[in-house]
Amino acid sequence: MKIPKLRWILAAMLFFATAVNYADRQALAVVSDRIRAQFAMTEIDYSRILAGFFLAYAIMYAGSGYIVDRLGTKKSFSLFIGLWSLAAMLHAFATGVWSFGICRFLLGLGEPGNWPAATKAISEWFAPRQRALGVGIFNAGSSVGSALSPPLISWLTLQYGWQFAFIAVAAVGFVWLAVWWVLYDTPHKNKWLSQKEYDEIKHEIPAEEAVKHEDRPKVDWGRVVRTREARALCLARTFTDPVIYFVIFWLPAYLVKERHFDQKEIGQYSWVPFVFGGIAYMLGGYLSGMLMKRGWALPKARKRIMLLGALCLPVAICAPFAPSAALAIAAICFITFGHGFWTANLQTLPADLFPGHEVGTVAGFSGMGGAIG
Numbered sequence: 001m002k003i004p005k006l007r008w009i010l011a012a013m014l015f016f017a018t019a020v021n022y023a024d025r026q027a028l029a030v031v032s033d034r035i036r037a038q039f040a041m042t043e044i045d046y047s048r049i050l051a052g053f054f055l056a057y058a059i060m061y062a063g064s065g066y067i068v069d070r071l072g073t074k075k076s077f078s079l080f081i082g083l084w085s086l087a088a089m090l091h092a093f094a095t096g097v098w099s100f101g102i103c104r105f106l107l108g109l110g111e112p113g114n115w116p117a118a119t120k121a122i123s124e125w126f127a128p129r130q131r132a133l134g135v136g137i138f139n140a141g142s143s144v145g146s147a148l149s150p151p152l153i154s155w156l157t158l159q160y161g162w163q164f165a166f167i168a169v170a171a172v173g174f175v176w177l178a179v180w181w182v183l184y185d186t187p188h189k190n191k192w193l194s195q196k197e198y199d200e201i202k203h204e205i206p207a208e209e210a211v212k213h214e215d216r217p218k219v220d221w222g223r224v225v226r227t228r229e230a231r232a233l234c235l236a237r238t239f240t241d242p243v244i245y246f247v248i249f250w251l252p253a254y255l256v257k258e259r260h261f262d263q264k265e266i267g268q269y270s271w272v273p274f275v276f277g278g279i280a281y282m283l284g285g286y287l288s289g290m291l292m293k294r295g296w297a298l299p300k301a302r303k304r305i306m307l308l309g310a311l312c313l314p315v316a317i318c319a320p321f322a323p324s325a326a327l328a329i330a331a332i333c334f335i336t337f338g339h340g341f342w343t344a345n346l347q348t349l350p351a352d353l354f355p356g357h358e359v360g361t362v363a364g365f366s367g368m369g370g371a372i373g
Contacts, residue, residue, distance in 0.1 A: 002194040007125040007187075007201065011137045013180060014118045017081060018141030020173045021114045022248070023149040024088035024107065025053075027169055028100075029252050030153040030266065031162040035100075045097045050249060052101040056108030058371035062225075064113035065364015068120050069219045069357055074184045076360075077117040078177055084110030085173030092163035112371065115347065116363035123351035123359045124186050127201065129292045131351050132302065136285025136344035143278030143336065146248055147271035154267030219358055225365045229353045233362065234369035236346055241370025243313065244339045247273060247332060259325040272329055273336040280340025284309060288345050298352060302345040309341025 003009060028035070028049075036046055068076040087106035094100040122134035149169070156165035187193055187201060224230055251270055255261040261269070284305050291301035315334035322328040350362040 001192070003183075003192045004194060004197070006183075006190065006193050006197060010121065010125060010184065011134050013176070013183070014121060014134075014138035015141040015144070017077070017173075017176055017180075018114055018118065018138050019145035019148070020081070020141075020169070020176060021084065021111055022142045022145030023152070023169050024084060024173065025111060026146055026149045026248055027088065027153050027166055028091065028104070029249050030150050030270075031157050031165065031263075032253060033256050034157065034162055034263065039096050039100075041097060049097060049100045049104050053104035053108040054371055056105045057112050058368055060109045061112035061115075061368040061371050062365050065116035065360040065362065065367070066219060066221050068113065068116045068360030068364065073117055073121045073124060073186070073360075074181070076113060077121070077184075078181055080110050080113030080117060081173050081177050081180075082110075084114075085170045085177070086110075088170035088173070089167050091166040112364070112367055115367050116360040119347060119350055119363040120356075120360045121184070122348075123356055125201070128298060128352060129289050132285035132288045132305075132345050132348040133282070134285070135348045135351075136281040136283070136340075139340070139343055139347065140278040140281040142244075143274040143276075143281060143340065145274075147274035147278065150252065150270040151267040154263050158263065219361050221361055224354070224358050224361050229349075230362050230365055233346070233349055233366035237366050237370035238372060240339070240342060240346070241367075243335060244277075244343075245370075247335055251332065255325065258320075259328065261325070269325070269329060273333045276333040277336030277340045280309070280337040281344045284341035284344035285348070287341075288348075302349065302352070306342050306345050309338040309343075312338025312341070 032046060035041070041049075064076075064080065067079070070076075071079070084107055087103055087110055090106065091100065091103045094103050118138045119135065122131055122138070126134040153165045153169065156168055183192060185191070187198060225234075251273070252261075252266050255266055255270055288301045288305045291304065292298060296304075312334045316331050319328045319331035322331055347363070350359050350366065354362050
């Protein structure tokens with residue numbers, strides 16, 4: 001049996017994987033007030049728990065890209081989502097600062113692999129003019145996961161307890177893994193791909209993907225990361241990724257402490273900025289592709305949309321001074337919207353600038369910069 005429009009179905013799967021990734025990541029932030037009270041954690045304790053995640057995240061981001069290029073997209077993505085889903089589930093059994101810290105560290109080892117693996121999958125299935133849209137689609141999953149997790153996790157917590165919330169969200173990752181293992185392979189070898197769709201894309205996807213994996217050139221990690229392009233991408237993410245991380249991890253705590261929200265109100269309102277981010281991821285990817293279709297050179301099209309995103313970010317400075325919670329949330333929406341435009345195009349550049357067998361390595365190295373920042 002052949003599956004029509006398979007590449008778009010796979011893009012949707014990458015979207016859902018990224019949504020699960022962010023839901024697992026944000027679950028702790030949503031219930032942090034409850035957990036901190038139960039285990040008598042200070043803000044310093046909570047910050048240390050988060051630091052454990054980012055330590056592992058920064059270390060593994062660089063390594064995960066190399067793993068993706070060595071194992072291939074299918075095996076590496078399966079490994080990463082299996083690891084982070086298990087780590088997320090273990091949160092339900094944590095009993096204090098150290099055990100939560102260990103769980104976050106394990107989560108940080110698994111989660112960064114999502115991005116180099118997803119970027120490599122897009123490079124294997126999509127032509128250059130469609131790649132930013134593909135990257136925008138899977139990155140929109142981060143916004144949807146961040147938007148849905150506050151109401152979903154808040155509801156699960158209020159109904160069944162915070163432990164069940166961690167288990168339920170993590171279980172979705174294992175379901176995704178089973179479907180991915182059945183459906184995914186490169187276009188040249190995928191048994192579910194129709195001949196019609198293959199004929200449409202075979203001349204636009206990397207020709208080297210037709211080569212057997214063991215016959216492809218090995219990645220020289222040291223040489224790749226010393227290139228000017230790789231270092232520029234790493235530096236760009238070092239300064240811009242922390243912007244969205246700040247919103248993800250501290251928005252619920254900000255709404256509780258400064259705007260006096262309770263658990264129910266967090267579920268009702270903290271998803272709003274992430275909806276705007278999800279729209280921006282897809283719109284930013286679509287717009288750069290549209291400019292290229294109109295004759296714009298690839299670098300110029302990418303940079304123009306990134307500039308529009310960057311211009312949105314300063315508006316968020318107004319958030320702490322807003323007279324109401326609604327206006328503060330509106331200001332924060334400019335962060336997520338602008339970051340969506342920026343990221344949809346920035347994270348496409350590894351596939352634009354490097355050969356297919358190095359895409360994962362470059363995506364991982366640049367993502368390491370974001371985690372360090």
